[in-house]
Amino acid sequence: NAGVTQTPKFRVLKTGQSMTLLCAQDMNHEYMYWYRQDPGMGLRLIHYSVGEGTTAKGEVPDGYNVSRLKKQNFLLGLESAAPSQTSVYFCASSYSVAEGGGYEQYFGPGTRLTVT
Amino acid sequence: AQSVTQLDSQVPVFEEAPVELRCNYSSSVSVYLFWYVQYPNQGLQLLLKYLSGSTLVKGINGFEAEFNKSQTSFHLRKPSVHISDTAEYFCAVTPNDYKLSFGAGTTVTVRA
Numbered sequence: 001n002a003g004v005t006q007t008p009k010f011r012v013l014k015t016g017q018s019m020t021l022l023c024a025q026d027m028n029h030e031y032m033y034w035y036r037q038d039p040g041m042g043l044r045l046i047h048y049s050v051g052e053g054t055t056a057k058g059e060v061p062d063g064y065n066v067s068r069l070k071k072q073n074f075l076l077g078l079e080s081a082a083p084s085q086t087s088v089y090f091c092a093s094s095y096s097v098a099e100g101g102g103y104e105q106y107f108g109p110g111t112r113l114t115v116t
Numbered sequence: 117a118q119s120v121t122q123l124d125s126q127v128p129v130f131e132e133a134p135v136e137l138r139c140n141y142s143s144s145v146s147v148y149l150f151w152y153v154q155y156p157n158q159g160l161q162l163l164l165k166y167l168s169g170s171t172l173v174k175g176i177n178g179f180e181a182e183f184n185k186s187q188t189s190f191h192l193r194k195p196s197v198h199i200s201d202t203a204e205y206f207c208a209v210t211p212n213d214y215k216l217s218f219g220a221g222t223t224v225t226v227r228a
Contacts, residue, residue, distance in 0.1 A: 004159075031213075031214050033214075040125065040220055040221075041220055042120075042206060042218035042219050042220045042221050043160075043206065043216075043218040044218075045215065045216070048214060048215065050214060058215070090159060090160070092160075094213070094214065096213055096214075097213040103148050103150075103165065103167060103210065103213050104150060104162045104165055105162075105216060107152075107159035107160040107161070108159050109158060109159045110157075110158075110159055
């Protein structure tokens with residue numbers, strides 16, 4: 001049982017380049033999330049999904065897009081990377097209350113992205 | 117909307133000494149509360165949570181937290197820390213079963 005995995009672990013982009021971060025979970029969780037972590041700011045929610053085929057904006061969605069075509073995967077895309085997007089990105093997943101969840105989220109190991 | 121304030125950004129502490137990390141929140145509705153720990157270069161893992169019932173909750177690794185509704189606080193404590201407790205600790209709240217709001221984090225450094 002791998003839990004939540006993220007690909008890649010590290011990436012360096014030039015300004016204007018695009019990339020996709022992949023998150024996969026094997027716990028059959030209904031909900032999935034993308035956060036960014038910046039020093040002194042905690043984790044801020046970028047986008048989230050409450051089920052396959054659905055996505056919604058979080059606190060800091062600008063410059064990012066997401067897709068949830070399969071229940072186990074949640075993709076985060078940067079269409080035109082900017083230095084302000086240099087950060088550590090975390091994916092998380094959780095059960096819904098209807099599934100018997102206890103409200104806690106399970107986190108992946110993170111992707112460290114640098115945009116030069 | 118909810119907001120979370122962690123009152124200390126850095127807490128240095130000696131090994132075997134007690135530690136308390138302070139967390140206050142604001143919300144117009146009832147919330148569920150969590151503490152997560154992040155060890156260096158790792159993701160977050162749940163330490164403990166308060167959903168309902170007893171206001172004193174116990175978590176992993178000897179940590180406990182007390183929910184105080186009147187003071188809107190959820191402070192985390194450990195009576196005796198180890199070097200391995202060196203990490204960043206995050207307080208988080210949610211009014212539903214998704215969309216956590218996190219505090220800025222408290223870095224605990226345990227010294228021998």
